[in-house]
Amino acid sequence: MKRILALTLCLTFLLTLVGCGKKKETLTIYTWAGMFPDEVIDAFEEETGIEVNYQNFDTDENMLMTLEASEGSGYDLVIADDYIIEQVISEGLAQELDTSKIANYKNINPTFQGQFYDPDDKYTVPYGAGIMQIAYNPDKVDLDIKGYADLFDESLEGRVGVVGNNRVVTGVILKMLGYSMNTESEKEIREAGKKLLELSPNINLIKDEYLNEDLLAGTVDVALVYQSQATLTAMENSNFKFVMPEEGLGFGIMGMFVPSKAENSDAAHQFINYILDGKTGASCFEWMGYCSTNSAADEYISDDFKSLLTLPEDLNTENAEIIQNIDQKALDVHESIWNAFVNACQ
Template sequence: MKSYLRLLAALAALAFAVSARAAEELNLFGWSEYIPQPVIDGFTKETGIKVNFETYSSNEELLSKLVAGGGSYDIVQPSDYTAEVMIRQKLLAPLDLSKLPHLKNLDPEFTHCGHDPEGKYTVPYMSGTVGIVVNTERVKTPIKGYRDVFDPKFKGRIVVLNDNREIVSWALDTLNLPVNTITAANLAKARPLVADWVKLVKVFDSDSPKTALLNGDCDLGIVWSGEAAILWNQSKKFQYVIPAEGAHRFIDVLAIPAEAKNKDAAHKFIDYILRPEVSVLISDAFPYTNPNAEARKHLSAEALANPASYPKGGGKIETFRDIGKAAADIDRLVTDLKSAR
């Protein structure tokens, strides 16, 4: 009888363990068109952890949700300068590096950067630039910088990111003003340029700006480099240009909110992403610059030759930093000008 009861207890414990494993969930909040579904499915198959994936289209949307209460998310995917804000506001949990053995695969160029100098809170996911795409079959004049794109003759033929800070940074670069020191005087200087430029734009799209170029609605764009890389893979008529005035280089990272409920699963997912055989799947689907040095060894020669994924030459490259309350000033400026166009 005792043996029978012990057997029942063991079976009950096993059933509970299986049920708990099956019920474990990870809530991921990330950019749209950035994490391939097969990567998520592979993680679930290996660990039994279900991934609930919610997307956003701007860093501002992510930040506002985390400020309002980030306890519903276990992993977030901010850009570097937004991660810097989150660290300052104590919205992120320190990482347990002992649970991330595959950190060794990262290229040191992308670690311990300005947004997280000690590498305590973030892990690089993908990097890239914001640059110009030209349909060379329909645009025959040389395009080297922002002023070339925002020529009145291209009115109604331009797609740009729906990102206020990006748009203002292009004007600041054009005027040779700093993009990370935002003053009222500099915004006043940038305002006329931005006012003229937004009137020329046909499509504002941060989610999939390549679509307007692929379907022929637009002939020029200022887009994420990964979108430009996909266009180049589709047709070599789409050429990528690093603007002569300067281009923004970003590092998008993975981080764990301070209020996350499943930090252990979050560490498992991050380390899974850092495996070369997983990271290369991300590059295959979304060809940004991969900060995983071991994964890059598995990329094809054509992938490494993609001028948008791994650009050579061009103008100056700069990163964004936390600009504090000036972000709201930028939002007001661009929102006002868009509504008036």
């Protein structure tokens, strides 16, 4: 008898809890950790009364697997990288945005629209972009670094770090040779592989995360870094120099999209609109350390970071490229030349 009583009590308690949860509107955001400053989330909650439920993934691929498993439900708003969004859209896991609900839609910097993953801008709104840069410490490096070719200089033996992403690093070499980062020609990729081997004596570090720490600590003096790492370096030490390589730029865009079976797509639209506000956007980009994709936000970005977080006026976008999905055969060639490179770095 006692047991039944206890069980009933428990059930009532649980049901009340569920009841409570239902009353409050929630917005479930699914993205990497640290994509929004707490103030921005708090202010949104206060303004709209919508509770934000922030959930993390560590890699784009994990996000895709989760969405595939839930068939596009469970989350109201996802922020991920360009190439994976292409896959998400092709699998029908994203829904078209209703731009009439997004008053600030006009603020988007058109440079970041109409890209390969969403050519008609039906599904996504860009949220931050990263440009691959060369960061170096001018106190220790005598060269005036202008581009990728300078990384090969003999004086830099054992002093260079690169990000641990083979498509990015090999892509940079492909650009240097005048090819596309997304070439599927085996001959071109192999040629880049050969050139890459020449870089190996200079490499001290291949690491995808926190390369900024090694730059600051001096374990490497020059590094090919992601935008966010460049910003983090600049925040700690204003002495460092950052170069947008003359051979061409590799960049990536992060996009927000609403999954096909989102429970609360209205709240997602509200949030997108809120983030597209100039001032809010600026505080987000400064927090993330990624390049602003919001024209209205540019003016609010503090002068210290303006050169890093906004596109230069004279940017030649024709020579800028985004890494895209390429066919399996080309990927296999990429993998084999990368392995040879890593082995040569020892």
